[in-house]
Amino acid sequence: MPCYYDNKRFNKIQFIEVFLCGFSFALTSFNKMNSHKEEPKQGQVFFPDHLLRKVDSARSNLLPQKSSGRYLKEYKVFCNWRLGNKVVGIDERVMLAFFEDQYQNSKPSCLWSYYSMIRSCLLIHEQVDIKRYGELQQYLKRKTAGCMTKKSKILSHLDVTRFLNQADDDTYLLLKVILILGIFGGCRRDELINLIIDDVEDHNNFIKVCIPKTKTGISRSFVITEDEEGCDPCVTVRKYISLRPAYLTNKRLLIGYRNKKCVAQVVGVHTVGNAPRKIAEYLGLADANQYTGHCFRRSSASLLVEGGGDLGTLMTHGGWKSVNVARGYVEQSTRMKTNIAKKIMGSFNETREFTTTSSVSTPHTACETVETSVENENDQFLASTSCSSSSLIRTPSLPVCKEKKAEDLLLASGNHFKNLSNCTFNFYIGK
Known part of the structure; x- marks a missing residue:
């Protein structure tokens, strides 16, 4: 009995183990077959776990x-x-x-x-x-309605030329170069400090500067030329580059300048950001602390528009993709407002002329009454009449006498009408 019981017990345990192993193997094989043969349903994504780190x-x-x-x-x-x-x-x-x-x-x-x-x-x-x-x-x-964004003040054309002509190169040569690059290129602080010596190309009459890395990912380039008022920015940039030490291995364009010579220390973002404030202090401008590192970029955009640049040119110059952003960089200076006022007054002056009115009482006939205003014999005839015409023959104008009748006035003025009906003619006095 004991031996029979042990063998019977052993057979049950062995049977259970074999059954579990077989079931596990069959389940694993079934999952593998389904994973290879079944395709994901529409809208269902099969994503392995080992790709989660990449995500x-x-x-x-x-x-x-x-x-x-x-x-x-x-x-x-x-x-x-x-x-x-x-x-x-x-x-x-x-x-x-x-x-x-x-x-x-x-x-x-x-x-x-x-x-x-x-x-x-x-x-x-x-x-x-x-x-x-x-x-x-x-x-x-x-x-946020009514909130005004705080923007940097800008340098006018007069401020730029004053600093470039009056500031001493022995002390302010580095600031002059930063000012020239910032104004001509509309550069940001990071764009200026990332310029290297290979980005500058000297073409004798002008200097071309390339900006490969920008905030928006759009590479730009600009040209430095001579100024009409005797200022030569090209000479200033060439002088600064010629003072670079021969042993310098760093290719950064902007390096330190002290005691009339350049040093191996590169210029940082804070030095470039403080340059507008130092220029404003030298020129004696009010609120010098409000000339921040964005001053060069805003000044460049404003000067371009003042010079007659359109919106497309402005966006290309600054590398802007949005029209509203580009317009936000333009500062309406006193010079721009003065030009607008002159254009408004110019339209008034063009319309400020003496006029004469003529009215027609009977259709299909020549004008019978004419009101004239003549200051001297050299004034040309000016009339405004309402009538209808089928043809108009104009001859050179002649002097007008107040004593003449309406028809004589029209004839004397050099204007001959025939077959008139419901037309309006305007005649202007010109000296």
Whole structure:
């Protein structure tokens, strides 16, 4: 009995193990067969797990590389706000409540920048697009209505020429070169410090500068020429380049300048950003601190429009894709407003003429009454008449006498009419 029981028990356990192994093998084979033979249904995506890391890596590059830290900072503020208020999920009510709290604790002009950064992060990390929230956009428009953006002041054409002609090269040569590159090229701070010596091409009569790396990814180039008022920016740039040390291996164009010679230290973004303020202080301009690093770019756009440049030329010069952004860089200076006023007054002067009115009482007949205004015998005849004509023959004008009748006045003026009916003629006096 014991032996029989053990063998029977052994057979049951062995049978269960074999059955489980066979079932597991069959299930694995079935899954493999289905994974190779069955195709995903329409709208169904089969995505292996080993590709998830690549997806995360690709999403991390969707934010702007330079300001990604600020984007993530604002997104973290929004996440902490949700945790603090025990909010689960995202809808338009949540966003309205969040921006209402932000409006109480920050400037109204900052709301749109917060909206842009949080929208990008939500779309990347949570696949939520708040752009379709119409009430939220209307709320932001109402709260930011009337807010004036703070912009840098600009340098006029007179300010630029004064500094280039009056400032001493022994002290201000570097600032002159920064000013020339910034004005002629409409450059940003980063574009100036990233220029290398190979980007400058000297063509004797002019200097061509290429900007391969820009904020918008559009490469630009510009030319430096001589000024009409005796200022020669090309000479200044050539002088600065000739002072570069021979042992210098760095190809950066802008390097330090001290004690009448260039040094190996490269120029940083803060030096370029403070250049407009130092130029304004030298010229004695008011509010010198308001001439920021964006002064050169705004000044270049404004000077281009003052010189007669159209909108297309302006967008090409600055590398702008948006018309509204390009217009925002143009500052209406006193010179531009003066030119507009002169054009308005010019239209008044063109229409300021003496007129004479003539009326016709009977159709199909010549004018019977004419009102004239003659100051001297050298004035030409001017009449305004209402009649209808089938033909008009004009001859050289003759002097007019006040004593003549209406028909004689018309004939004496050199204008002959026939078959007149319901027409209007205007005659102007010219000296």
